[in-house]
Structures are given as structure tokens and as C-alpha cells.
Amino acid sequence: MRILLIKCHGRSLLSRIRPIVTEPLELEMIAAVLNRFSGAGLSYRLYDSWLEGGSSKDIIEKEKPDVLMLTGYVTAVEEILGLAAHAKKVSEKTAVWVGGVHAEGCPEDFYSEGVDAVFFAHALWGLDVLLKSYFEQGVGVANLYEKMPGVAYKDDGAGWVEKGPSAEGWAFEGPVPDRSYFEAYKHKVRYVERRGVALLKTARSCPHLCEFCYCRLLNGGVYQERPLEEVIQEIRGISADTIWIVDDCFLTTAARADAWASALEGLAAEGVHKRFIAYARADVIVRLQDYVKRLRVIGFDEWIVGLEAVEDAQLKALGKGVEADDNAGAVDVIRAAGARLTALFLVSPDDDAGDFRRLWAWIKGHEVRRFTVSILTPLKGTKVYEQYAGRMAAEGLARPARFDFLHLVMRPTRMPAWLFYLRFWWLSAKARLR
The missing domain is CATH 3.20.20.70 (Aldolase class I)
Structure with a gap:
């Protein structure tokens, strides 16, 4: 399984001036979960255009991932939906998953043709459960969502099903973020006048x-x-x-x-x-x-x-x-x-x-x-x-x-x-x- 994780940014005055550029901490937290399955045949790549430059669409076309994971704030909703649709044009087989703080509170904003699942509760725990089902139990991607609380997914009738959070999710402590990406782009990270x-x-x-x-x-x-x-x-x-x-x-x-x-x-x-x-x-x-x-x-x-x-x-x-x-x-x-x-x-x-x-x-x-x-x-x-x-x-x-x-x-x-x-x-x- 090849996974591409993208931090999406809305376009605004601040996105042009960029007085603050941070590491994509949420992606690094996900990366730490994904590392648990590297020996099972999972590989992944992180991408943040503010740190690397370039185009998210170009990265999707180059990587052609099995799973595309998108995250961003409310200002990035349109960007996320656009990238989801683009990924489906590149390959209909790509599963598109959306998460992040806006998805957590407003999953319905991402209910669209291009999105397959929205993680809205205990996302790190849910991802861990999902990948265990895939790699350890052989459950296919299309059938994974039914087994996972805290996710919204499309049913056969093209409607959306929301499965509420599980008590197990409250107790889950995700691993320490994998900061390899931060180390690679540390020189581009800043908080106003402070660097790195x-x-x-x-x-x-x-x-x-x-x-x-x-x-x-x-x-x-x-x-x-x-x-x-x-x-x-x-x-x-x-x-x-x-x-x-x-x-x-x-x-x-x-x-x-x-x-x-x-x-x-x-x-x-x-x-x-x-x-x-x-x-x-x-x-x-x-x-x-x-x-x-x-x-x-x-x-x-x-x-x-x-x-x-x-x-x-x-x-x-x-x-x-x-x-x-x-x-x-x-x-x-x-x-x-x-x-x-x-x-x-x-x-x-x-x-x-x-x-x-x-x-x-x-x-x-x-x-x-x-x-x-x-x-x-x-x-x-x-x-x-x-x-x-x-x-x-x-x-x-x-x-x-x-x-x-x-x-x-x-x-x-x-x-x-x-x-x-x-x-x-x-x-x-x-x-x-x-």
C-alpha cells in the first residue's frame, strides 16, 4: 500500500506573506502510526507545498497513490475537495481520506464524489485499527470503513454513514510524531522572526x-x-x-x-x-x-x-x-x-x-x-x-x-x-x- 499525505492550504493574504510557516504536525503524527506497518508493505510520502514548493496536483500525478490522505483547516475546504476530485481523475482506484481539525467538527463539508471517507473522531486510533484490519486480517479497502468507529463513509446508495466514536479511542495514545520531515525542511520553518x-x-x-x-x-x-x-x-x-x-x-x-x-x-x-x-x-x-x-x-x-x-x-x-x-x-x-x-x-x-x-x-x-x-x-x-x-x-x-x-x-x-x-x-x- 502506497499512501500520500498532503497538508492543504487555503489561499489568502497570509498564504502569500506567510509570516508563520510550521511543520505539518498532524501529518507527522500520522506518519508515526504508519511506521508501525512499514514491514508489512506500507510506504508513504508527506507533502506540504509551503515547505517544498511545487503543486499538490503534480505530486498526486507523480505518486499515483493507493490512498491519498488530505488535511487542512476550514480555509482549505475547497482545495481539499478539488484535490480529491483530481485524484479520482488520475486513478479511480485511489482511496481518498480526509482528516484534520475541520473534518473533526464538520465532516459533512467533505461529503463529495471524490472523497471516500472522513475521519472525524479519534483519527489516529481509527487509522491504526483500519491498517491492522487491512494488513493483519486481509480486509479490503472498500470494506474497511464499516469496521471503524469515528469515520463517515459512502454506502452503496451513495449516501453517507457516520459511525460514532468508540470508547477505545479515548484511551488511545498515539506514538510520538515522526519529525523526519521537520528535519528535512527545518530551515524553511518560522514563527515571525524565529527560525526552525x-x-x-x-x-x-x-x-x-x-x-x-x-x-x-x-x-x-x-x-x-x-x-x-x-x-x-x-x-x-x-x-x-x-x-x-x-x-x-x-x-x-x-x-x-x-x-x-x-x-x-x-x-x-x-x-x-x-x-x-x-x-x-x-x-x-x-x-x-x-x-x-x-x-x-x-x-x-x-x-x-x-x-x-x-x-x-x-x-x-x-x-x-x-x-x-x-x-x-x-x-x-x-x-x-x-x-x-x-x-x-x-x-x-x-x-x-x-x-x-x-x-x-x-x-x-x-x-x-x-x-x-x-x-x-x-x-x-x-x-x-x-x-x-x-x-x-x-x-x-x-x-x-x-x-x-x-x-x-x-x-x-x-x-x-x-x-x-x-x-x-x-x-x-x-x-x-x-
């Missing part, structure tokens, strides 16, 4: 309940932390000097922060020193400020914090669960610890000129040097999406490619669209100038 930054996942989903956030819906909405010993062992094997922890919220409790600090202090005593970038909530930063200082000493030199808004009414409307004072406090705590803050803000299509001015005044007043601004983009499955779904459908702006947080998916209510974009890009330009 590796990604690390230490938990699934998020324990918080922000109503606009899609990440908390992943893993069936169940927050699960990986065993700390396993993660520390993975860190030992990462060649990069800087590691970006891509959990939606790394800091959660004092117990977790203490365990991590102790483990990393132990690594430092062994001579293993890393720099870390991680996400956190403002209220947790304030509550665990002593740990923010302690973690700074052992390498946590940048915190990415979703402040979102600077007024209590706006934060309440987002269902964020924090207050404006928490945001101000987090800025002070991170600065006092000697770490760098990257603040994330949202502007809403319902904002007026005063909202933009007050946001900029707050940023200046609190001397936030590094920040990004995104447009509120309700993602399917969230409570905020339910609130705006009718409006988005009626206005016809909500194509997948526009869900990059840089485009309006709803018409502004308090100013023309051109003026909203002007204010948005003016504020974004301020971020680059600072």
Missing part, C-alpha cells in the same frame, strides 16, 4: 468554555492531557531550540504548572535547554502569576494571550468568561516576568468607529508592543455560529476561503464594508509598525 521552531501538542481540546472558540469542541469537547513523562521524553528528542506549544490553553491549573516547571527544571539540570512559546488565558495568567515568573526562568519567553476585547460588555458578548481587568492584569504580569506578550484581539462587524478608537487607545495605554487583530468569524459548531448562522446565510459572504479571520463573513452594521476594512487594516498596520 518545532510544534508540540501536550493536550487535546480546551478546559474553558469560550462561546466563539472552535478548539474547545475538538476531541468530542473532552479536555485530555498527555502524560507529562511522555511529553518530556518527546522534548528531549526535538532538535529545535524553540518549541511552540500549540495547546489552545497551556496554563490551566497550579498543579499542572508546578508539575511542568519541576519537569523542565529537571531537564535543565540535564543540560537540555529550550525556549517555549505557549498560549494562555488572561485570568489564568493573573491567577498563576508566580508560575509565569518561574516558567520564564526555564525558557517560557513568549505568551500568546487571546485578550479579544477590552470592555466588559464585549467580553460578555463573546462568552469569554473573563473581565477587562484580567486583560490589563495579564499584560502587567507577563511584562513583570520579563517575557514577551503577543496579544490577540477581535473586531466585530457590529463595531462602530468608537470601538476601534477605544481598542487602539487601550493598546497604546497598556504599551502592548506585539499584537494581532482578527475579524470575528463564527465557526460552525460554536454558540456564536448559532447566533449568526441565519445572518451569514442570508448575506452570502460565508465561503470557506473567507474564514481566515481577515475577511468579513457578515456585512458590517454600523459602517460600509470598505470603511470597516480601512479601519481594520489601519489597526493591523499599527501592529506591524510597533
